[in-house]
Amino acid sequence: MAPTARNEYEEPSVAKLEQDKAIADLIPLLTHKYLNVRWRAAEALGRVGDRRAVRPLIAALDDEFVDVQWIAARSLGQIGDPEAVEPLLRCLSHRSKWVRLAAAQALGLIGDARAVEPLIRALEDPKRKVRKNAAFALGKIGDERALEPVRVLLDDPDEGVRLAAEAALKRLEH
Numbered sequence: 211m212a213p214t215a216r217n218e219y220e221e222p223s224v225a226k227l228e229q230d231k232a233i234a235d236l237i238p239l240l241t242h243k244y245l246n247v248r249w250r251a252a253e254a255l256g257r258v259g260d261r262r263a264v265r266p267l268i269a270a271l272d273d274e275f276v277d278v279q280w281i282a283a284r285s286l287g288q289i290g291d292p293e294a295v296e297p298l299l300r301c302l303s304h305r306s307k308w309v310r311l312a313a314a315q316a317l318g319l320i321g322d323a324r325a326v327e328p329l330i331r332a333l334e335d336p337k338r339k340v341r342k343n344a345a346f347a348l349g350k351i352g353d354e355r356a357l358e359p360v361r362v363l364l365d366d367p368d369e370g371v372r373l374a375a376e377a378a379l380k381r382l383e384h
Contacts, residue, residue: 232258237266240273240282248278256285264291271297271309280308287316295322302328307337314340318347326351330359338368345371349378357382 239251252270255263263285270282283301286294294316301313314332317325325347332344345363348356360382363375
């Protein structure tokens with residue numbers, strides 16, 4: 211007996227239904243009155259990794275609290291949708307180092323070449339963790355425009371930044 215083709219009208223799996231329900235339940239929580247609820251919702255949406263959360267998470271980048279903004283940026287990186295690139299690029303100049311470092315990390319995970327020049331500028335950030343994340347991100351993106359700017363970080367006063375630069379250079383040189 212020949213195997214039957216999957217029918218496009220088959221019932222979705224239980225796991226898919228549960229994920230859909232979770233996303234539908236979590237997205238409205240991004241605007242909940244309590245900070246901790248918004249923060250946890252943004253975190254959970256990143257773990258689920260569904261692109262339906264991208265636009266609501268982009269909106270959460272404008273939350274009044276940095277805690278929500280940085281976790282929204284991090285979650286956008288976990289999802290990896292290129293739609294988040296432009297809003298994340300704006301976050302690279304945020305007043306909070308936490309938002310800047312999460313944006314740099316997220317841009318590296320997304321891997322879009324539009325982020326290369328802004329991340330190169332972020333290599334000069336006064337906060338070491340931002341420089342470190344920008345170097346890692348540039349290494350992940352793999353664009354050769356980053357070679358010389360990342361090499362400059364080999365003389366950074368912070369050891370973590372120097373190690374990130376070394377790791378990025380290994381990726382960029384291959």
